[in-house]
Amino acid sequence: MTHMKKRGWLGLYLLQGTVVLMFLAFPFVVGEATTKLLGDRWFLPVTFVYGALWLNQGRLLGKWTCPRCERSFLRSDKSTVSMPFRLRCANCGFRLGSVRTSAQGV
Numbered sequence: 594m595t596h597m598k599k600r601g602w603l604g605l606y607l608l609q610g611t612v613v614l615m616f617l618a619f620p621f622v623v624g625e626a627t628t629k630l631l632g633d634r635w636f637l638p639v640t641f642v643y644g645a646l647w648l649n650q651g652r653l654l655g656k657w658t659c660p661r662c663e664r665s666f667l668r669s670d671k672s673t674v675s676m677p678f679r680l681r682c683a684n685c686g687f688r689l690g691s692v693r694t695s696a697q698g699v
């Protein structure tokens with residue numbers, strides 16, 4: 594880690610919120626709105642685009658870096674599995690929502 598940049602947790606919360614909302618909204622957006630407004634033939638294309646956007650949000654979530662160790666917060670370096678939610682950093686154990694200080698929180 595090079596410099597002590599101040600980073601909020603808001604970015605992570607927003608990404609997580611978006612992922613959850615998109616997941617919950619899927620049946621309404623794709624199932625109801627799309628088939629009613631655009632017709633049944635748009636079901637598959639919209640599902641595909643929506644799914645791609647959702648997967649991309651998940652990818653961004655996996656790339657979100659820990660404010661302390663600056664590695665992925667949700668995915669351990671030793672694992673390929675990315676958890677959507679964690680209370681502590683997968684790599685250094687930094688607690689979610691903590692204010693970054695020099696040597697605390699391990």
Ligand SMILES: [Zn+2]
Pocket residue numbers: 659660661662663664666682683684685686687
């Ligand atoms: Zn960390």
